Amino acid sequence: MSRNKSDAEWRAQLSQQQYHVTREKGTEPAYSGQYWDCHDAGVFRCVCCDAPLFDSSRKYDSGCGWPSFTEPTGDIIEAPDTSHGMVRTEVICGQCGAHLGHLFPDGPAPGGLRYCINSASLKLEKKTAV
DSSP states (O other): OOTTOOHHHHHHHSOHHHHHHHHHOOOOOTTOSTTTTOOOOEEEEETTTOOEEEEGGGEEOOSSSSOEESSOSSOEEEEEEOGGGOOEEEEEETTTOOEEEEEESOOOTTTOOEEEEOGGGEEEEEOOOO
16 A cells, blocks of 8 residues: 555545544544553554554553554654654554554563554454464
């Protein structure tokens, strides 16, 4: 899937909230997304391009109200973000350029990282029972 979709194509593909989060760098309210308290096993994919981004085995409850992961399993880009008077690291899908969330240095050991990701930017591909 290309980063070069038109605005109209993205709007046709995504819900209003998904579009706001992924294409306009928005944020869903804490504790409102479908995955913040999800404990299902599977792979979290980009809602825009279906790229695999995070594995459920690396998801943990950080208490922040958004899905949190210790590390990505897919292609992401980390970029400086100085919006809203803060200095943060934005997390972006490496395949389509979708805004996913932010990276913070307050995660659990051993890596100490927290990938704080909007549910609206993800879709869960649940693992099937064998």
